Amino acid sequence: MSQYDKILFAGDPHGNFNALIAAVHKHKPEAVVMLGDYDLDKPLEEYLADIIGSTEIWWIAGNHDFETPNKYHNLFHSALAHKSLHLKVAEVAGIRIAGLGGIFLGRVWYPPQPPKWQNKQHYLDYQSAHIKNAEMSLKYRSAIWHDEFESLKNQKADILVTHEAPGSHRHGFPIIGELAAAMGVKHIFHGHLHENYTRTIKQQISVIGVANRAVTNLRGHILSDL
Structure with missing residues (x-):
């Protein structure tokens, strides 16, 4: 195994994990990190049984x-629920990897505009009683919240994995690059x-965009693309 293949990164599978499974069998990495949009009709572990x-698996x-309660449940209540990297740093195959899931949502925070809510409790405090006493909707749970984003800056990591893109992409957000720089x-x-x-952004941070169903290694080389 090449040193660059010890961790693989998988782009949005949208229900098809064949490329990732094939890459694991071929390259035998120590770990894989998946970058979101799974579209799960059954629990995540059932799709990945061949490589568990x-x-x-992170x-x-x-x-x-x-998008739906079933998709949410099949990920967040799966046997791999504890392997989420969102808002934390984990040592993966000897490398510190930080995670930021979700997307920027206009009704919560859409940089460079200021956040509409300081945090989730601030949002709930301004809702009607029936919303305030209920669980937050899935739409709002999908959002990147300003206070949680800022809290990541207090941690250090070697790699940041995100669903949203930084400013390297025409549809990306430069503030993600700022987060990466703050974290080292x-x-x-x-x-x-x-x-x-x-691409390379400020402070010589390299950005690797991974296409749907593609798998890359630590150097950003595409290993599988089905």
Whole structure:
């Protein structure tokens, strides 16, 4: 195994995990990190049964994973629920990886505009009683919240994985690059926009966009694309 293949990054599978499973069998990585939008009709572990036990599996959520209660439950209540990287840093195959799932949502925070709510409690405090006493809707759970985003800046990591893109992409957000710089990150891997590309942003941070169903290694080389 090449040192660059010890961690693989998988773009949005949208229900088709064949490329990731094939790449794991071929390259035998220590870990894989999935970048969101799974579109799960059954629990995540059932899709990945062929590779569970062969490699560590980590993930962040994308916007599609909040579209329906079933998609949400099949991810967040799966046997792999504890492997979420969202808003934390984990040591994966000896590398510190931070995760930021979800998307920027206009009704919550859409940079460079200021956030509409300080945090989730601030939002709930301004809702009517029947909303205030209920669980937050899936739409709002899919959002990147300003206070949680800011809290990540207090941690350090080598790699940041996100669903949204930083400013390297025409539809990306420069503030993600600012987060990476604050954390001391050298590499960002993201999904969501279905494009394979590699670019460099400020502070010499390399950005690797991973297309839907594509799998790349630590250098951003495409290993599988089905």
